[in-house]
Amino acid sequence: MLVVIFTVVEGALQVLLIERSAAPAEGRWAIPGGALQHGESLEQAAVRKLAEETGVTDVFLEQLYTFGDLDASPHEGSVGVAWFALVDPARVRLAQRTAWRPEWWSLAEIPPLAFDNELVIDVARTRLIGKLQYTDAAYSLLPTTFTMRELQEVYEAILGRTLDKRNFRRRLLATDFIAATSELRSDGRHRPARLYRFANRS
């Protein structure tokens, strides 16, 4: 079982990797994962692993794909069920360890990975882009309230291209994923921005 954990910080899509502290592939970076614990369902295992590394629960978490043999498992015939999750960086408290240390990596700067983990991340990114188009998956990448600009920056980071402000605003409001709050946020010598929240969440 493995969990591809994405976040967006400073306009960059980042993924959480773990530095392996044992064979095989000791010293290389890899997607967080591990074996199922006794009596645990697949989803419970993914939730647990996500919480272990980031301290976060109740976020977007979805099964991605099952790979044949990229797992670190010792015995042949085992399979790697990959999940992917989206987290708000403000809520994350990375596990503090020296061995098996987790760290964020920008997608553009990923180091050579153990097993075929590059492929897994690639599949996850493709799915993420798809999900963004027709679901409110982004709710999991932002605080409860946020400005339109913040939301747009998350979309741009994931899609890898800039978007038109007016079209973005119109399209998102048309979906009913988000709703305006009555609050504004002042943040510098310019007009304050309205805060929005995801409808259907919280």
Added chain:
Amino acid sequence: MLVVIFTVVEGALQVLLIERSAAPAEGRWAIPGGALQHGESLEQAAVRKLAEETGVTDVFLEQLYTFGDLDASPHEGSVGVAWFALVDPARVRLAQRTAWRPEWWSLAEIPPLAFDNELVIDVARTRLIGKLQYTDAAYSLLPTTFTMRELQEVYEAILGRTLDKRNFRRRLLATDFIAATSELRSDGRHRPARLYRFANRS
């Protein structure tokens, strides 16, 4: 590992089920599946199972979802990696057995199934409907050449609604999934129909 095998016969979407001849759930119907064989990849296992039951190879076959505990496996912690496949009924030769006998069932008339197999079929049908919209997956449900009406009937069976002949034709030809051949097929006292083939599928 399990394979949801779909076909369309006489305007009805059908799924292949196996009558179980051993515990657990002996006597009930279930999705074809089984354990991985030694050294086999997940996809190879799905291909093998599909060939065992239908004699068919080289068709649409795609991973669907991995379920935690609906497998018939005896030991806890095993997972069921589900695949789904689309086959042309004309190419199928069902395995002839008395035990573990395979049979086609219309989706509307499915008997009570072993484990949670209803759920798996449901997920597969939803994915199939999605795939049909933006891929040429239907290539696998029809012979090499076919008439527009035949193709439309396949779409209608899967989508569960009738489609407008003119719009269907225009939309399909716009995709470049299919191309006209120079052949016609006469079949009764009316104008012969042009035959089409899937482009990109030899």
Added chain:
DNA sequence: GCAAAAGTGTTCGGCGTACACCCATGC
């Protein structure tokens, strides 16, 4: 008053949908 980000409307092309008649053939 000016710098900086927030907020707002219109036009256009493409796509899905609704809808009705002529065409080619076999008998």
Added chain:
DNA sequence: GCATGGGTGTACGCCGAACACTTTTGC
């Protein structure tokens, strides 16, 4: 010549994309 299915065109509403100026605030 008529019954049967094959084959075609137009109009309209919606949606995504392109594009520039006014508003509100802090200093």
